[in-house]
Amino acid sequence: MAKSETLSGKEMLTEKKKFNVFDMIGGIFKPILIVIIGAGVLQALRDILVQVGAISRVSSSYIFLDGLGSAVFYFLPIFLAISSANVFKATPFLAAAVAAFLLFPSITNLYSWANSVGWDLTLFGKIPITYVKYESSVLPIILIVFFQSKIEPLLKKIIPDLLRSILFPVLTLFITCIAGIIILGPIGTWLGDGLALVITWLNSKLPWLVPTLVGAASPFLVITGSHYSLFPVATQNLAQLGYDTVLMPGMMASNIALAGASFAVAIRAKQKSYKSYCASSGITSFFGISQSSLYGIAIPLKKPLIASVIGGGVAGFYAGIMNMRAQSFITPGLLSLVGYSTPTSNLINAVICIVIAFAATFILTFVLGFEEPSKETVRELTGEPISESEKQEIIDKAEELEATAREAEEALGDAGMEVTRATIASGASRLGQAAGLVSPSEEENKEEEDQVQKADEQEGGDA
Amino acid sequence: MKRLCALLLILVCFLGISACKKSGEDKVFTSYVPPKTAAVNEDIQVDETNHITIVDTKTITPNPDKPDEKILIVTYDWKNGSGSQKVTHGSFLMTAKQDGVALQPNLKHVDDKFKLVKPIQGGETLKGIQQGFVLLSDNDVTLSIKGNMLVVFDNGVPKGSYPVEVSVAVN
Numbered sequence: 001m002a003k004s005e006t007l008s009g010k011e012m013l014t015e016k017k018k019f020n021v022f023d024m025i026g027g028i029f030k031p032i033l034i035v036i037i038g039a040g041v042l043q044a045l046r047d048i049l050v051q052v053g054a055i056s057r058v059s060s061s062y063i064f065l066d067g068l069g070s071a072v073f074y075f076l077p078i079f080l081a082i083s084s085a086n087v088f089k090a091t092p093f094l095a096a097a098v099a100a101f102l103l104f105p106s107i108t109n110l111y112s113w114a115n116s117v118g119w120d121l122t123l124f125g126k127i128p129i130t131y132v133k134y135e136s137s138v139l140p141i142i143l144i145v146f147f148q149s150k151i152e153p154l155l156k157k158i159i160p161d162l163l164r165s166i167l168f169p170v171l172t173l174f175i176t177c178i179a180g181i182i183i184l185g186p187i188g189t190w191l192g193d194g195l196a197l198v199i200t201w202l203n204s205k206l207p208w209l210v211p212t213l214v215g216a217a218s219p220f221l222v223i224t225g226s227h228y229s230l231f232p233v234a235t236q237n238l239a240q241l242g243y244d245t246v247l248m249p250g251m252m253a254s255n256i257a258l259a260g261a262s263f264a265v266a267i268r269a270k271q272k273s274y275k276s277y278c279a280s281s282g283i284t285s286f287f288g289i290s291q292s293s294l295y296g297i298a299i300p301l302k303k304p305l306i307a308s309v310i311g312g313g314v315a316g317f318y319a320g321i322m323n324m325r326a327q328s329f330i331t332p333g334l335l336s337l338v339g340y341s342t343p344t345s346n347l348i349n350a351v352i353c354i355v356i357a358f359a360a361t362f363i364l365t366f367v368l369g370f371e372e373p374s375k376e377t378v379r380e381l382t383g384e385p386i387s388e389s390e391k392q393e394i395i396d397k398a399e400e401l402e403a404t405a406r407e408a409e410e411a412l413g414d415a416g417m418e419v420t421r422a423t424i425a426s427g428a429s430r431l432g433q434a435a436g437l438v439s440p441s442e443e444e445n446k447e448e449e450d451q452v453q454k455a456d457e458q459e460g461g462d463a
Numbered sequence: 464m465k466r467l468c469a470l471l472l473i474l475v476c477f478l479g480i481s482a483c484k485k486s487g488e489d490k491v492f493t494s495y496v497p498p499k500t501a502a503v504n505e506d507i508q509v510d511e512t513n514h515i516t517i518v519d520t521k522t523i524t525p526n527p528d529k530p531d532e533k534i535l536i537v538t539y540d541w542k543n544g545s546g547s548q549k550v551t552h553g554s555f556l557m558t559a560k561q562d563g564v565a566l567q568p569n570l571k572h573v574d575d576k577f578k579l580v581k582p583i584q585g586g587e588t589l590k591g592i593q594q595g596f597v598l599l600s601d602n603d604v605t606l607s608i609k610g611n612m613l614v615v616f617d618n619g620v621p622k623g624s625y626p627v628e629v630s631v632a633v634n
Binding site for chain 1: 552553556557558562563564565567568569570576579580594595614620621622623
């Protein structure tokens with residue numbers, strides 16, 4: 001068998017070493033990007049219709065249209081749970097059940113109520129539970145499913161076979177959910193709270209630095225869900241000062257940078273379907289919905305991510321030194337230019353910031369280059385079915401393998417026959433000797449023994 | 464076969480849409496429409512079943528060494544107008560804003576915070592519930608009380624629900 005097809009233990013270890021966090025995130029997000037891009041386009045459409053005055057935010061049409069786009073992001077942990085379970089080799093539907101528990105309306109309402117009135121939530125009256133916004137969250141469910149993948153083998157070992165069908169799902173769900181709400185879920189919130197404190201402090205000391213950092217680090221903030229922690233800071237700024245400099249300018253720079261990376265990849269990519277995917281992702285990123293660019297392009301290809309970080313950082317730096325001010329909370333993208341409309345210089349700076357973010361990232365992505373993903377990966381991303389020619393190729397390969405397997409089977413059959421024949425001959429000879437009918441010569445004896453030994457060896461080798 | 468299925472689907476859709484045709488009178492959906500604003504000591508119906516009356520508001524300074532740290536204590540009565548046992552959680556939610564900024568809740572200085580989780584039978588009133596909010600300035604505070612309706616039908620038109628707002632002075 002060819003060396004490339006099987007891995008030895010040493011090679012497997014080497015393969016394990018190659019595994020990195022980007023591959024893991026890519027693996028988790030790849031299967032769900034098709035829904036993210038669909039929902040992203042619908043959200044962009046919703047925003048455009050609101051901006052042009054075609055629908056009102058309180059109308060039922062808005063509620064339906066918003067639901068179409070936002071439901072995917074609201075229930076994102078469920079999608080992530082299934083894909084994470086496939087990556088970490090946990091049971092996918094148990095992982096989905098854990099995510100469903102976190103998003104269950106009674107649970108989310110309880111969290112929201114406790115957070116609003118200042119009630120300290122506890123479990124069994126003793127264990128404190130930290131408030132976490134699980135809707136649209138990313139990091140908590142990935143950590144929780146990783147934990148699930150570690151306890152499942154332990155439980156399988158401990159639980160007797162007879163009770164496994166009942167106790168395994170019960171204990172997995174119970175232990176994972178409890179560990180999730182007490183420890184694993186809040187980790188993202190603690191990170192986010194710490195980040196909000198640092199950003200608020202930095203904003204008071206070096207205000208120009210904050211949009212630079214947010215512009216550069218937004219992809220990582222989005223991955224961990226920490227950007228949600230900056231929303232209250234931005235809201236407070238908008239309410240108290242009438243403008244925000246902390247979150248919106250940097251996020252806008254980052255989203256446009258991801259759009260630039262997506263379009264550069266779309267131009268340089270060779271596969272048609274991937275080109276189309278990148279162009280669609282670029283469009284949604286222009287409107288501030290950048291998940292498909294981030295998880296389908298920047299993270300898996302790595303170099304476009306580096307380009308986005310640099311491009312977003314440079315544009316964020318420009319926003320910082322020009323003291324760009326967002327006067328309303330609009331999804332950070334092209335449409336958010338409305339929020340920079342006064343004074344005119346602010347709007348001009350916002351346009352320049354967009355141009356810098358797009359151009360810098362676009363050029364950098366071209367310069368740095370990238371390794372195009374495999375056909376299989378692209379197919380997974382786009383949800384495209386396999387073509388007739390590819391189908392035929394797979395059938396041909398399967399037929400070839402089947403023929404090889406048949407030949408091996410026949411060879412094995414022949415060897416088996418030889419062994420049986422030798423065994424019978426040897427048995428008959430011994431029987432003859434025992435009955436005194438035959439007196440074998442030494443040569444015959446030796447020949448028989450050799451034959452049996454040879455046949456045994458052959459049988460052992462085939463096995 | 465595929466065409467036949469498609470035709471059947473179109474027929475089913477057509478019949479479904481035809482069934483929605485007006486037959487005589489228009490069907491008008493109605494629901495309780497809460498007021499946008501209300502005042503202290505007023506019976507405020509926040510949704511189909513829950514009534515709130517804000518009976519008192521007071522400002523306290525818990526730490527005499529820090530006179531700038533002030534807390535607004537809001538005292539209110541809640542009538543559970545439903546037919547079943549309820550707690551405040553899931554029935555209504557009171558939050559506060561000052562100058563457009565959400566105020567941090569604080570239950571350290573209220574008389575009995577467990578009233579917030581005390582079950583009340585349908586039709587009964589729980590008096591003297593208190594909530595506290597950390598003030599940011601001496602400006603008026605806007606209390607928002609949201610019932611548990613997701614959608615309201617205003618003259619037959621479905622709209623997203625909204626909280627009733629009550630403005631209170633910081634004394």
